Amino acid sequence: MNNEKFKEATVLAFEKKLVVSDGYMYGTNWNVRDKEAEPIKLVEKSVRGTISNRLKPVEEKDPAKLNKKIENPNLQTIDSASLALNQDTLKLVFTIKVLSGVQYPAACNSESQYKGILAMGEEFIQEQGFRELGRRYAYNLANGRFLWRNRVGAEALEVRVHVKEEENDWVFDSYQYSLKNFNRKDEAVEELGNLIADTLSGKRDSLMIEVEAFAQVGKGQEVYPSEELIFNKKKGEKSKVLYQVNGVAAMHSQKLGNAIRTIDTWYPEYDGKRNGPIAVDPYGAVTNLGVAYRQPKEGKDFYTLFVPWTKGVKPKSIDDRNYVMAVLVRGGVFGRKGDKE
Numbered sequence: 001m002n003n004e005k006f007k008e009a010t011v012l013a014f015e016k017k018l019v020v021s022d023g024y025m026y027g028t029n030w031n032v033r034d035k036e037a038e039p040i041k042l043v044e045k046s047v048r049g050t051i052s053n054r055l056k057p058v059e060e061k062d063p064a065k066l067n068k069k070i071e072n073p074n075l076q077t078i079d080s081a082s083l084a085l086n087q088d089t090l091k092l093v094f095t096i097k098v099l100s101g102v103q104y105p106a107a108c109n110s111e112s113q114y115k116g117i118l119a120m121g122e123e124f125i126q127e128q129g130f131r132e133l134g135r136r137y138a139y140n141l142a143n144g145r146f147l148w149r150n151r152v153g154a155e156a157l158e159v160r161v162h163v164k165e166e167e168n169d170w171v172f173d174s175y176q177y178s179l180k181n182f183n184r185k186d187e188a189v190e191e192l193g194n195l196i197a198d199t200l201s202g203k204r205d206s207l208m209i210e211v212e213a214f215a216q217v218g219k220g221q222e223v224y225p226s227e228e229l230i231f232n233k234k235k236g237e238k239s240k241v242l243y244q245v246n247g248v249a250a251m252h253s254q255k256l257g258n259a260i261r262t263i264d265t266w267y268p269e270y271d272g273k274r275n276g277p278i279a280v281d282p283y284g285a286v287t288n289l290g291v292a293y294r295q296p297k298e299g300k301d302f303y304t305l306f307v308p309w310t311k312g313v314k315p316k317s318i319d320d321r322n323y324v325m326a327v328l329v330r331g332g333v334f335g336r337k338g339d340k341e
Contacts, residue, residue: 078238104121123314133197
């Protein structure tokens with residue numbers, strides 16, 4: 001491509017190609033998990049807590065002030081979700097629609113960059129065919145990463161995956177698949193991953209995946225739906241609001257999707273131990289740590305790798321190419337801001 005005629009788009013967007021539904025939560029028992037389950041309902045609780053936030057320096061030195069604070073109870077109303085006392089297993093159900101056309105921007109106001117993106121995508125499909133990405137997405141279904149806190153401490157974990165178009169079913173013992181790496185070679189993961197890869201590559205238009213996950217957490221134990229973010233919360237209002245759909249405890253589609261796209265082991269600080277896979281993001285952002293692992297100054301962020309590739313300068317590392325295409329699968333708005341006059 002002639003770089004002299006290249007113009008970077010100020011309007012550039014890609015639609016996500018892994019479309020995840022909300023996840024619905026049910027209670028059951030491990031020995032009858034495939035036969036019966038009841039929707040988990042939210043329960044509102046009023047609790048009396050203590051003041052535990054860090055004190056101001058002047059308060060720390062004055063026992064009387066601390067005692068006065070402790071005398072004032074921390075009254076809260078919160079949502080809670082638990083299994084019934086005769087149930088020991090959480091069942092989570094959701095679906096994923098995989099779409100083709102990763103290489104086609106939903107919006108692009110630069111013809112030269114549009115052509116460069118198409119060439120980039122087609123080259124990647126010919127060379128890699130999304131095989132590694134498809135395998136990693138499948139791996140994150142197998143290991144039950146999407147259960148998040150519900151996965152911790154479970155006695156047993158099982159994920160069942162059904163692909164409607166193929167009439168195929170897979171059953172995974174999630175504890176056999178690491179959360180720290182994608183090293184395990186597994187025929188079932190490869191089969192599911194290949195179906196995802198074929199769809200992303202355009203060999204099929206779409207793929208509908210149905211997922212059922214079971215976590216044996218213990219009788220009557222608390223489970224963890226998504227928590228709602230409440231803006232402008234007033235004093236005395238409920239301090240924790242959990243997500244529900246038509247009265248059924250649920251997990252946000254965004255939270256499930258974040259887990260499935262947690263495939264980035266290509267960022268510089270990854271070591272497979274303390275630093276495990278992170279969710280694919282243009283700057284490698286991990287919000288709960290307040291860290292961006294892909295800094296532009298290191299040349300490993302999405303934009304530094306993506307823009308030259310659209311000009312015909314392909315990243316040398318296959319890891320970098322996989323990362324860039326994973327960001328496009330994620331979707332987003334990537335246009336360059338126009339220069340001020």
